[in-house]
Amino acid sequence: MKSAVVQLPGLNRDRDMIAALTKISGKAPVTIWQTETEIPDVDLIVIPGGFSYGDYLRCGAIAARMPVMQAIKAKAEAGVKVLGVCNGFQILLEAGLLPGALMRNASLKFVCREIKLEVINADTDFTRAYQAGQIIRCPVAHHDGNYFADADTLKAIEDNGQVLFRYAEGTNPNGSMNDIAGVMNKAGNVLGMMPHPENLIEAAHGGSDGRGLFASALDVIAA
Amino acid sequence: MINARVTVTLKNGVLDPQGKAIEGALGALGFDGIGHVRQGKVFDLQIETADRAKAEADLKAMCEKLLANTVIENYSISLS
Numbered sequence: 001m002k003s004a005v006v007q008l009p010g011l012n013r014d015r016d017m018i019a020a021l022t023k024i025s026g027k028a029p030v031t032i033w034q035t036e037t038e039i040p041d042v043d044l045i046v047i048p049g050g051f052s053y054g055d056y057l058r059c060g061a062i063a064a065r066m067p068v069m070q071a072i073k074a075k076a077e078a079g080v081k082v083l084g085v086c087n088g089f090q091i092l093l094e095a096g097l098l099p100g101a102l103m104r105n106a107s108l109k110f111v112c113r114e115i116k117l118e119v120i121n122a123d124t125d126f127t128r129a130y131q132a133g134q135i136i137r138c139p140v141a142h143h144d145g146n147y148f149a150d151a152d153t154l155k156a157i158e159d160n161g162q163v164l165f166r167y168a169e170g171t172n173p174n175g176s177m178n179d180i181a182g183v184m185n186k187a188g189n190v191l192g193m194m195p196h197p198e199n200l201i202e203a204a205h206g207g208s209d210g211r212g213l214f215a216s217a218l219d220v221i222a223a
Numbered sequence: 224m225i226n227a228r229v230t231v232t233l234k235n236g237v238l239d240p241q242g243k244a245i246e247g248a249l250g251a252l253g254f255d256g257i258g259h260v261r262q263g264k265v266f267d268l269q270i271e272t273a274d275r276a277k278a279e280a281d282l283k284a285m286c287e288k289l290l291a292n293t294v295i296e297n298y299s300i301s302l303s
Contacts, residue, residue, distance in 0.1 A: 057289070057290075058292055061289065065288070065289060093294075094292065100294065101292055101295045103237070103238065103239075104240050106238070106240050108240050108241065108244055150294075
C-alpha cells in the first residue's frame with residue numbers, strides 16, 4: 001500500500017508520521033507540499049499534527065482553504081483513505097470532511113501526556129487490527145481538542161458507528177463531548193483523531209499500541 | 224471605500240471555556256453579578272467599492288467560507 005504525508009508550513013509532526021509509515025509499511029511515503037494540486041496515486045493520505053499557518057483565525061482554518069485541500073477532498077470523495085492526526089483532525093473538520101468542531105480544551109491548558117483510548121468500532125479500515133472494547137495507550141499533545149457537535153450530529157455519528165475512539169478510564173484530557181477522541185466520516189474512509197498513534201509504534205517509544213492503526217490503514221499484518 | 228465590521232460569536236449552547244475563565248477573573252476583581260460572559264472576534268475590513276449591496280454579499284460569502292466556522296459560530300456584518 002502506498003501512502004502520502006501532507007507537509008504544510010507550521011506542521012511539525014510530519015517527520016514522526018513519515019518514520020511511522022516507513023517502519024510499518026516498509027515503504028517511505030511520498031510527501032505532498034502545500035502548493036500541490038495533483039495528488040499522487042496512493043491508498044492513504046495522512047495529514048500530521050502541528051500548528052499549520054500558526055493556527056491563525058482557528059486551528060486548521062487556513063490550511064483547510066488551501067488548494068491542496070481541495071485536491072485531497074477530491075481524493076477522499078473518490079474513496080482514498082485519509083487520516084488526520086491532531087492538527088490534521090482540525091484541518092479535516094474545517095474542510096468539512098468530518099462533522100463537528102474542535103474547541104479550546106476545557107481546562108484552557110495545553111495538555112501533553114499519555115491517555116487511554118477505548119476502541120469503539122473495530123470494524124473499519126482504520127481499526128481492524130484492534131478489538132472493540134480494547135483499551136490502548138496513546139500520547140496526546142494539544143490545546144484545542146475539545147470535540148463539539150450539535151445534538152443531531154452527535155446522535156448521527158454515534159448511531160452510525162463513526163466514533164472509533166473514546167478517551168477511557170477518566171483520561172479525557174480536553175472536555176470532548178461523549179469522550180470522543182476519533183471520528184470517521186460516514187463513508188468510512190476519512191478518520192480524524194486528536195491522539196498521536198505515530199508516537200507509540202515501537203519499543204523505543206515504550207510501547208506499540210499505536211501500530212495497529214497504521215497496520216489496519218496500510219493493510220499490513222500488525223507486528 | 225466601504226468600512227465594514229464583522230463580529231463572530233459562539234452559538235448558544237457551545238461551551239466557551241475562555242468566556243468562563245474571563246467571567247471568573249471578573250468576579251475575582253470584585254465585579255459582582257456578572258454572568259454569561261462569551262468571548263468572540265471582531266474583524267475590521269476596508270472594501271474598495273461603492274456598491275453596498277455587493278460589499279454585503281461578499282462579506283457574507285467571506286464569513287461562510289472563512290471568517291466564521293458556522294458549526295460553532297454566528298456572524299453579523301455592519302457597514303459604515
